Amino acid sequence: MSELLHIDWTKCDGRGLCTELLPNVLGRDEWGYPLARRRGTSDRTNVVISTNDAEAARDAVKLCPKLALSLGAQRSA
């Protein structure tokens, strides 16, 4: 089951830790803010995390210097 990584934009400061930990999932825009690489299923705020990346996503939630990230179950559309 895949999870959703939620980015709280009121908190995120584009410090780029999450993009380092999830290089295949997140890129950075020109201001340093995270941006989902696969735009199909993910949107700007809720990024789909596969089981392979779950561990790294959890690290990102833990280490984000602004506490801007949270992980949740993917809502079935």
Added chain:
Amino acid sequence: MDNAMWAFGRVSGFASLAFFTVSVLLGVMTRSGRPLPGLPRFSITLIHRNISLLASVFLVLHVGSLLLDSYAKLTVTDVLVPFLGSYRPFWQGLGTVALDLVLALVVTGLLRHRIGQRTFRAVHWFSYAMWPIALAHSIGNGTNGTSTWFVTLAVASVVAVGVAIVWRLSANFLETARARQGGLT
């Protein structure tokens, strides 16, 4: 035995201060959002945390060994309440203040997710007060506090932390500063 406690108390105090110095520098680096060559951002954050905890462990050893040492005449009250000590109470009191601040920093650091970013940040600012207070304590209280080698190291540390703070306050401190300034004009 007593001599060993005394010696260990001094060495552990020195180690604690040295690790805290590195920790402050790494903390500023973390805040800038920049990686170092060969060291990604999340590694810097983790090393910052681990070095801080290591410094705190040495601080506990420093205080613990001097509590057990009869020469230092340290009491449990002195550990928590500053400026009541029997030996150079002012300088020892600074050590107590620094210890209390470290306690607050460690607790809020470990509970960051529980207490939220605002509280964490408000308390974490006190790092900038803790470090100079700890340094002053080591100079004023330490047996070697005014030895040439120690003063040389202290001056070097002050320069390093000073440069980091000037950089911290400069306009281009953040990795993304340039792009964001450009975005506004």
